[in-house]
Amino acid sequence: MEQKRLxxxxxxxxxxxxxxxxxxxxxLSPALFWILFFLAIPGIFILLIGFTKLGxxxxxxxxxxxxxxxxxxxxxxxxxxxxxxxxxxxxxxICLFLGFPLAYYISQAPPQYRGILTLLLMFPxxxxxxxxxxxxxxxxxxxxxxNGVLMRMEIIKTPIQFLNTPFSLLLGxxxxxxxxxxxxxxxxxxxIPGSLLEAASDLGAxxxxxxxKITWPLARPGIFAGCLLIFIPALGDFLTAExxxxxxxxxxxxxxxxxxxxxxxxPFGAALTTLLILWLSAGLYFYNNIENNRL
Amino acid sequence: MIINEMEKGNLEIDFxxxxxxxxxxxxxxxxxxxxxxxLNQVSLTIEKGEFVTFLGPSGVGKTTALRIIAGFEKPxxxxxxxxxxxxxxxxxxxxxxxxxxxxYALFPHYDVFKNVAFSLELKKFPKDEIRKRTLEAxxxxxxxxxxxxxxxxxxxxxxxxxxxxxxxxxxxxxxxLDEPMGALDFKLRKMMQIELKNIQKKLGISFIxxxxxxxxxxxxxxxxxxxxxxxxxxxxTPQEIYDRPRTAFVAEFVGTANIFSEKxxxxxGLGSENALFAARPEKILVHKNPVCSPQTVCIxxxxxxxxxxxxxxxxxxxxxxxxxxxxxxxxxxxxxFSPGDKVWAKIKVExxxxxxxxxxxxx
Numbered sequence: 001m002e003q004k005r006l007x008x009x010x011x012x013x014x015x016x017x018x019x020x021x022x023x024x025x026x027x028l029s030p031a032l033f034w035i036l037f038f039l040a041i042p043g044i045f046i047l048l049i050g051f052t053k054l055g056x057x058x059x060x061x062x063x064x065x066x067x068x069x070x071x072x073x074x075x076x077x078x079x080x081x082x083x084x085x086x087x088x089x090x091x092x093x094i095c096l097f098l099g100f101p102l103a104y105y106i107s108q109a110p111p112q113y114r115g116i117l118t119l120l121l122m123f124p125x126x127x128x129x130x131x132x133x134x135x136x137x138x139x140x141x142x143x144x145x146x147n148g149v150l151m152r153m154e155i156i157k158t159p160i161q162f163l164n165t166p167f168s169l170l171l172g173x174x175x176x177x178x179x180x181x182x183x184x185x186x187x188x189x190x191x192i193p194g195s196l197l198e199a200a201s202d203l204g205a206x207x208x209x210x211x212x213k214i215t216w217p218l219a220r221p222g223i224f225a226g227c228l229l230i231f232i233p234a235l236g237d238f239l240t241a242e243x244x245x246x247x248x249x250x251x252x253x254x255x256x257x258x259x260x261x262x263x264x265x266x267p268f269g270a271a272l273t274t275l276l277i278l279w280l281s282a283g284l285y286f287y288n289n290i291e292n293n294r295l
Numbered sequence: 296m297i298i299n300e301m302e303k304g305n306l307e308i309d310f311x312x313x314x315x316x317x318x319x320x321x322x323x324x325x326x327x328x329x330x331x332x333x334l335n336q337v338s339l340t341i342e343k344g345e346f347v348t349f350l351g352p353s354g355v356g357k358t359t360a361l362r363i364i365a366g367f368e369k370p371x372x373x374x375x376x377x378x379x380x381x382x383x384x385x386x387x388x389x390x391x392x393x394x395x396x397x398x399y400a401l402f403p404h405y406d407v408f409k410n411v412a413f414s415l416e417l418k419k420f421p422k423d424e425i426r427k428r429t430l431e432a433x434x435x436x437x438x439x440x441x442x443x444x445x446x447x448x449x450x451x452x453x454x455x456x457x458x459x460x461x462x463x464x465x466x467x468x469x470x471x472l473d474e475p476m477g478a479l480d481f482k483l484r485k486m487m488q489i490e491l492k493n494i495q496k497k498l499g500i501s502f503i504x505x506x507x508x509x510x511x512x513x514x515x516x517x518x519x520x521x522x523x524x525x526x527x528x529x530x531x532t533p534q535e536i537y538d539r540p541r542t543a544f545v546a547e548f549v550g551t552a553n554i555f556s557e558k559x560x561x562x563x564g565l566g567s568e569n570a571l572f573a574a575r576p577e578k579i580l581v582h583k584n585p586v587c588s589p590q591t592v593c594i595x596x597x598x599x600x601x602x603x604x605x606x607x608x609x610x611x612x613x614x615x616x617x618x619x620x621x622x623x624x625x626x627x628x629x630x631x632f633s634p635g636d637k638v639w640a641k642i643k644v645e646x647x648x649x650x651x652x653x654x655x656x657x658x
Contacts, residue, residue, distance in 0.1 A: 193400065195396050195397075195398060195400035198394075198400070199394070199396055200413075201366075201367075202387045202393055203393060203413050204388045204417045214402060
C-alpha cells in the first residue's frame, strides 16, 4: 500500500517537474497528443452526449437529462447484457484452451522458427475483416463448402443450418480473437527459463504437476493480458454478430451500433457506451486488486 | 524374516551379485549434437558417499555428462545405472537424485520455504513432517529465519544455499552440482567450498560436482575426472591428478606445468625419443651457479621476467633448447633475479613427470 502511494507520488511529481526540459516529455508528446485527441476528447463527448436528450421530431436538443442512463439500466436489457457477457466469456475461455497449446508450441520451437510461426498466426489480419467474414459465409452457408463436403461424404442428408446460429457466431468470435491470446501467452511462456522446468522435473514433478505448479502460475501475466485482450473487444463486438449471428444472438454491440446508425439515437447509444466502459473499468480495478493481493 | 522366507522356499538368492552394486555406473556414453561428438565413450563408477568432480574447460562435455545422469538428455548409446538399476530411459522425476543448477533455478513465485519443501510436497508427506524436514534443511545451510523471504530478495550466496537445501531435503542418494559457485565472488566461494564439503561428509551423500576451477576440484574432491574432448582423460584422487598427470592436457589444466621440448629431453638424457616430460614450477630450483648433481636435470636458462606473487616470486625463463615457450619456477621472495640473468634450472629426476603422448581410447 505504502509502496503504491509512493509510486503514485513519484508519477505525479514526474508529470509536474518534467514539464519543462525533460527529454522524456518531448519524446512522449506525440503519444500524449494521440491519447488526448483520439481517446480523451471523444470519450468526454460520448459522456456528454449521454446526458443530452432527443428533442421533438427526432431533432437534437441539448437538454440536460439523465433519462438515457435510466433507460439503459432498464431490466429489459438485462438478458441482452447477460447474453453478451456469456458470449464474451465463452469466446475467451475457448480461445484460452485453444491458444495455450499453440502458444506453448511456439514458445518451445527453435528461436529461428518462432518468428515465422508468429507471422503465420497473424496471417488472417492481412485480409480485411469483411473479406474474412464473407469467406466464413461461403464456408458455412446452406450450400456452402462445409455442408457440401458433409453431404458428399454422406454424413448428412439435408444441409445443416450453420449460419446465423450461436455456433457460427462463437466460431467467428474465436476465429477473430484467437491470435490476441496466443501472442501475449507466447511471450510469457518464452520468459520462463527452461532450467525452472528442469528443476521441477528433477525434484520429482511429473509433466502435469509441473504444468500446474510452475508453468501455469508463471504464465499468469500472459494469460491475464490475453484474456483481457479478448474479453473487452468481444463485449463490444457487433460485426461478427451481424454477419455470422442471427436473431437469437443480438448483442450489446449491435444495440449500441443501432443507436448510432439505424435509429439515430445518439444520446442513448452514448449512455450505453459509457456504462459499458464503467463496468469494464470497475471489473478490471477489482480484478487487479485481487491479483495484487495474491502476490 | 529372510531366513523364514528362505525356509519356505519363497526367496531366491542371486549368487552372482555378491556385493552391493555401485551407486552410479555409466557405461560407454556417447552423445552427439548435430554431427559433433560431445561425449565419446565415457565410463565411470561412483561409490556411495564419494565426492567426484568433473573438471575441464568449457565445452568438453562435463555438463552434458551431468545432464545425462540427471535424465535431461538421452545418450545416443551407453547406459546409466543407479544402484544397479538401468535408468537410461527413465525421466528425471523417476531418478533418485537431485540437481543444483548453475543459476539456482529457484521458483520465483514461491518463497524460500515453498521452494525447499517442493519435493516433499510432491511426495505428499504429512504437513508437520514437511515443516520439520524443510526447517532442518534450512538449518543445514544456515538459512533458518528466511522461510518467508521471496527468492528475489536473496543475495547470490543465499540463493545458492536455498538451491542446495531444496536439493538435499529429499535426501537423494546422489547430488549433482553444475558449477554451483560460478556466480559467487572469490571469498564467498572459498567459504562455500568448505561448507559444502562439510555438508557432504555429514550427510554421506555422493556428490558429482562440475567445475572448471581446478582449485575447487583439488580442495573438495575425493576423486577428479578431468574431461577433455568428450572423454575422461584422467580419473584419480586430487593428489594423483596433480602429482602424476597422465597427459600434457591434464598437467597444464590442473596447476601449471613446464613441458619439456624434444631437444631438452634429449639433452637431459631422459626416456626414449619423443617421450613427453614435464615439471611443476615448485619442483624447479633456479640457481645462478651451476650446482648440478647426479639424479638431477640441469637446464641452462635465461631469465625473462619475475613477478611477485605474495608467498613466492615467480621466475619466468627461457630454457636452452626450448621451443620458445617460457617456463616458470617459484623462487623465494628474497632471491633476486633480473631479466637477462643466466641461470640453471635444477629438477630432481624423481620430480620429473612422465606423460603419455596420446591417451588410449579405452582406459
